[in-house]
Amino acid sequence: MTGTTDAIRVLHVDDASDVADLTATALEREDDRIEVITALDAESALETLASRAIDCIVSDYEMPGQDGIAFLNVVRERDGDIPFILFTGKGSEVIASDAIAAGVTDYLQKRGGMDQYTLLANRIQNAVESARHRRTNGEHERRLEMLIHVLPGIVYRCRTQSPWQMENVAGDCETLTGYAAAALETDTVGWETDIVHPDDREAAVQDIEDALEAGRQFDVTYRILMMDGDTKWVRERGGRDCTGRIPGERLEGFITDITEQKKRERALRETQDRFDLVMQSAELGVWDWMVQTDEITINEQWATMLGYSLEELEPTLSTWESRVHPDDLPRVWETLNEHLAGETDYYESDQRMLTKSGDWKWIRDIGTVVERGDDGTPIRATGIHLDISERRRHEEALRELHSIATDRTRYDTETAICERTIEAAETILEFDLCVINLEEDGMLPITALSKGVPPDGATTMAVDEGIVGKTYRSDESFLFDDVQTVERANPQGPYRGAISVPIGDYGVFQVVSEEVGHFDEDDRELAELLVEHTVQAFDRLTAEAELKQQNEQLNEFASVVSHDLRNPLNVAQGRLELAAEECDSDQLPHIDRALDRMATLIDDVLTLAREGVAVTDLVTVELAATLDKSWQYVETGDATLVMEMTHAIQADEGRLQQLFENLIRNAIDHGGPDVTITAGDLDTGFYVEDDGPGIPPNQREAVFEAGYSTSTNGTGFGLRIVKQIVDAHGWAIEATDGQEGGARFEITAVEIVD
Incomplete structure (x- = not known):
């Protein structure tokens, strides 16, 4: 851009407004032809260049945003001939070199005094005159x-x-x-x-x-x-x-x-011819979009996916938009615009599209820009549509099957679990005809079946009979296109397609159809996943039954210990009191202490036996309230309790109270009668610590073993009982250093209740 023949319009860019004002005043005094326009940064300077004719640019180097070199690069991209003088207080060979490489006209370092503006005005005059001469006299050459x-x-x-x-x-x-x-x-x-x-x-x-x-x-x-x-x-x-x-x-x-250009044009025509052929014959939905005009071409398969004939659809951008689900359209446009802008190699999105029947079908759209203008503007894009409704149904079924895994933990009989499995097969997998046979004394009687299966459509079979027996014996699933052609299949009705899946050692799940080839490998995969959750539910029932038996045995043991050990102990303690009345012997106190220790051992052993029982009934428990109750049941003397607990957790309240009592006793036994005990929250649980002597690192695992104690009065079962209670809840415990150097016990993996 140039000004008039006589006037010299200068754009001065400097972020220091006082320097900019001084420079403008000085230059206009040096030469009355010079008119200075000031900009405080590169951005506003570029706006001025876009709107006004400028004969010369004078720019500082250090400026916010773009520096002088970056600004010069932008100017040269827009106008390679306009004079550009870098007038900067920061001088270095590197800056000068970069400026020359970027195409600077002149480079002048700021100095003190007004003489510098005389020099700058002279440089501006020379640069503008040279530029005008090049444009008027040398343009042709x-x-x-x-x-x-x-x-x-x-x-x-x-x-x-x-x-x-x-x-x-x-x-x-x-x-x-x-x-x-x-x-x-x-x-x-x-x-x-x-x-x-x-x-x-x-x-x-x-x-x-x-x-x-x-x-x-x-x-x-x-x-x-x-x-x-x-x-x-x-x-x-x-x-x-x-x-x-x-x-x-x-x-x-x-x-x-232009020979190569002609070759490319011919190749493009051939590509278009091939594309037109694909548009007519492909099994995929194919589209071609002229981006600037929004003209869209589609093939018959594209229309068929949505239930239309090609003649029924008007292939325009607005037609496509009207058929994309409103909840999906913003995401689709965002992905598409990223590709049109060149940010991605290709465009891909999944969206629901409205069919002629009014249903929503999942479509995967994959495409790419195949032609752009010289400035990168997209001209033409092409791509394909894939019907992924079945795939999405499969994925959704997988999610729902995983969600019912915890649901079946609520059922406490095999029959209830089987009935829930059949229900899930019908509602999630859309299997209409299902049956479950559970093994019993070498036979596979029917435990549950779909409502659509007629009474004579299934029967009890032996473990060596038919497909159901083969599945049970081999522990392998089978997919049949037509069971009528399978030797020794013995179908119980007009069934053709079938899937047969073993339920571990428990029995067999089967689904059938009257249509040949009705099921595929995806169906078998879903059936196997469903049955996997069923097996887990059966395993849970078995484990709970075994646990119940173990708990009963432990309770029986505790009762025997309580009866057979406490009675003789009580007799011994009573006789000791009588002996003390009849005679005075220094041996009697030793006997009394021994009997007290035996009583304590019996209490700890009984507690240990009871706390080994797994926790099954959990309730919401406030940690602070339970700890306060535990403190009341322990002889604490001069000990101090500091509570910093706010959590509520899922736990057996009685056992949690026992855990706190044992940790309190342990702190007093090892830290002395005036020990301070602090309890507080952790992200995944809670802690209890004291300011006593602490536990050496090499002994922190051993403290949880039965019989381990460093106190002359301890039985060695206190922390073992704590560990048993932690394990029974499925928690974790670790002994470490307290903030005051004492012992700290952190209980984690706890279910926190908000």
């Missing part, structure tokens, strides 16, 4: 020189009368034609008569003459014959020389090799 060096072809000057004798030829003539430039300049070889292809000669000459007669530039394409006889496609552009520098009329132009 510059364009020719640029064409010669840049274009893969030739630049020429010739007479305007046919046969257009060449007077000057520059560029790579031999590569283009096989002839030396001198051969054309001496008329040894004529461009029109010897090089232009005979079949294209008349049309090319006529087009050029018509353009010259109309006073406009010409632009023609034609074939040429090289010296070796090969053929090339070229593009010739030019017009009359109106400079008047050479007497007579002359024609100037340039000729470039």
Whole structure:
């Protein structure tokens, strides 16, 4: 951009407003032709350049956002010729080098005093005058020189009368034609008569003459014959020389090799032909979108996916949008726009689309931009539609099957579990005819079946009979297209397609259909997953039964211990009291302490036995309230309790209280009667710690073993009982250092209740 002949309009960019004002004042005083426009950053400067004619730019280097070099790069992309002077207080060889590489016109470092503005004004005047001179006097030569060096072809000057004798030829003539430039300049070889292809000669000459007669530039394409006889496609552009520098009329132009472009155009046409063929015959839904006009072409399969014929659909962008589910459309457009902007290699999205019948069908859309303009603007995109409804149904079924895994833990009989399995098969997998046979004394009687199975459609079979027996014995699932063709299948009705899946050692699950080939591998996979959850439910019942038996045995043991050990102990304690009344012996206190220790051991052993029973009934328990209750049941003396607990958890309240009591006793036994005990929350549980002597690192695992104790009064069962209670809940416990150096016990993996 340039200003008037006399005026010099300068755009000064500097983020320091006081410096900018001073510079403007000084420059306008130095030369009254200079008009300074100020910008405080590169962004506002670019806005000024877009709206006003500027003769020269003067820019600082250090500025917020873009620095001076970055600003110069942007300016050069827009206008490679406008004078640009870097006027900066930060001087270095690196900055100067970068500025020169970016195409700076001049580089001037700021100094003190007003003389610098005289120098700057002089540099501005010289730069603007040079630029104006280049534009007014050297434009023609510059364009020719640029064409010669840049274009893969030739630049020429010739007479305007046919046969257009060449007077000057520059560029790579031999590569283009096989002839030396001198051969054309001496008329040894004529461009029109010897090089232009005979079949294209008349049309090319006529087009050029018509353009010259109309006073406009010409632009023609034609074939040429090289010296070796090969053929090339070229593009010739030019017009009359109106400079008047050479007497007579002359024609100037340039000729470039466009053979590769023609090959690409032919390949594009062939691609289009193949695409049109695919559009007619593909089993996939195929679409082609002209992005600028929103014109869309689809094939028959695209329409069929939605239940239409091709004639019923108007293939426009708005038609497509109206059929995409409203909840999916924003996400689809976001993905598509990212690809159109060049941010992704291809476009892919899953969306629900409305069918002719009013249902929603899941469609996967995959496409890519196949043609862009020179500026990257998308021109044409193409892609395919896939019907993924069955795949989505399969995925949804998988999610729902996983969700019912915990649901079946609520059922406490095998029959209830089987009935829930049948229900899930019907509602989630859409299996209408299902039956479950559970093994009993070598037979496989029916335990549960779908409502659609008639009474005579299933029967009890032996473990060595039919498909059900084969499935049970082999512990392998089977998929049959037609059970009528399977030897020894013994179907109980007009059934053809079938899936048979073993339920571990418990029995067999089967689903059947009256249609041949009704089921596929996806159906078998879903059936196997359903049955896997059924097996887990059966295993849970078995484990709970075994656990119940173990609990009963432990309770029986505790009762025996309580009866058979406490009675003799009580007798011994009573006799000791009588003996103390009848005689005075220094041996009696030793006996009394021994009997007390035996009583404590019996209590701990009984507690240990009871706490080994797994927890089955959990309730919501407030940690602080339970700890407070435990504190009341322990002889705490001068000990101090600091509670920092807010959690509520799922636990057996009685056992949790026992855990707290044992940890409190342990702290007092080892930390002394005035110990301070602190209890608080953890992200996944809670902790109890004291300020006593602590536990050496090499003993922190051993403290949970039965009989381990460092106290003369301890039984060694206190922390073992704590560990038993933790394990019975499925928690974890770790002994570590307290904040005051004492012992700290962290209980984690606890179910916190919000």
